[in-house]
Amino acid sequence: MSDLRRPDARPLYAQVEAILNERIVSGAWTSGQALPAEPELAHELGVSPGTLRRALSGLERRHLIERRQGRGTYVARHTSRAALGQFFRVRTLDGRPADPESFITRVTTGPATEEEAARLALPPGAEVYRVDRSRRLDGAPRIAERISLPAALFPGLNLPIAPDQLGAEIYVHYQSAHGITVVRSEEVLSAAAATEEDAAVLGIPLGTPMLVIERVTFDAARRPVEMRVSRLDTRAHRYAVELT
Amino acid sequence: MSDLRRPDARPLYAQVEAILNERIVSGAWTSGQALPAEPELAHELGVSPGTLRRALSGLERRHLIERRQGRGTYVARHTSRAALGQFFRVRTLDGRPADPESFITRVTTGPATEEEAARLALPPGAEVYRVDRSRRLDGAPRIAERISLPAALFPGLNLPIAPDQLGAEIYVHYQSAHGITVVRSEEVLSAAAATEEDAAVLGIPLGTPMLVIERVTFDAARRPVEMRVSRLDTRAHRYAVELT
DNA sequence: CAGTGGTCTAGACCACTCG
């Protein structure tokens, strides 16, 4: 067991958090697995229970673990309700979460565009998969979406095409089939007129104002692992943000 | 000093946080004032230093206080750079924070509309002030904005009209002139075509796709204190969100 | 150098879960 003493400038709890983070990222602890009890883990790492707990709180805040009183601490699965809604900000006009259903319309492969290479931190010409989806909200088609993935991170891209096997839960698939745990996304929003493709996919008039959402998602190792562009018809839905 | 023992189900640190929150909301501790040192405050409240620190961390997370090692803990002023950027999500295309400049074009008074009454939790017909602003980003007019305020919370609405006295820092004015400390906002975003008013105010073609941002802001007592609708021309700017 | 917040420790007790 490594010694954690001083030369490293970071506080001890931050070093402990990084060590535990690495165990999850590397797969030493896998999704759903129970961590050792806190006193045991604290002893193994050579820190006090209080310091260990502070490190665990950091992992919990980033949704890498889940703690349940009386039961134990578990590596987070991306299947809980909280995790499902974590990155989906679309609401109905009265504020309820929209119920999304996804249909994959096309999967293609090719060299990364300049923008894909920049956003995904890929070398020029690296191969990417592109997944086009049409998404229904509360029954009607509302979102046209393209997801770009580095081929190197998703060997074989074993994507089921049937919507009921994938649905909105593509990040669950990343974790279970490719071992990639997403923890953070950056989104930039703008407005644009519906293109001919939007009009065809969503059955709306050409030029309808659309909300364009460009997202880059990062995993626990801070690598960009996905880029997506979603075009949302906001005539019956909204994108909700809370600022604190 | 009140006793904090058991019957109350909330954890002690949460009760302490609520007590300190109330001292700030009520004005007993005013903006910029130094709090007593931690050991002293812990003794006054009859809790251990650790419990007090946990309560202070909650207040810090909500930006109600600022802690500076070696100096002390202070009731937050809404003047620090962090506070200024806290609620302003607009960025340039390359991701840098946009530099906003505001021009008040009109201030009016009248009974609340149905929507204003609902969002601001006002009785029907309550009086509201409405402030219309045109906002320039990096030199060009990009945002048309209307702010609605409950007249009861802003007696006299002593708003300076000169842009250099108000600027983007309207929440600083709320705090210094009306004693209202904002801590949280909810925003919903949609896309819409530029109206004739948008076109006139911003000098853009009718029908240009606009990003519409509807915001309701709450103070530390959880009252809604402001509603605003901002219409942003996204041809040169974006709205940025981070999801964790 | 006195005073402040930040870190770290060690342990008691409580609340919850499940067999």
Add this chain to the structure above:
DNA sequence: GAGTGGTCTAGACCACTGA
């Protein structure tokens, strides 16, 4: 009832700030 995480305490020591 055994085992878990959640709360709370008491105090030592460190790092930083400003007079």
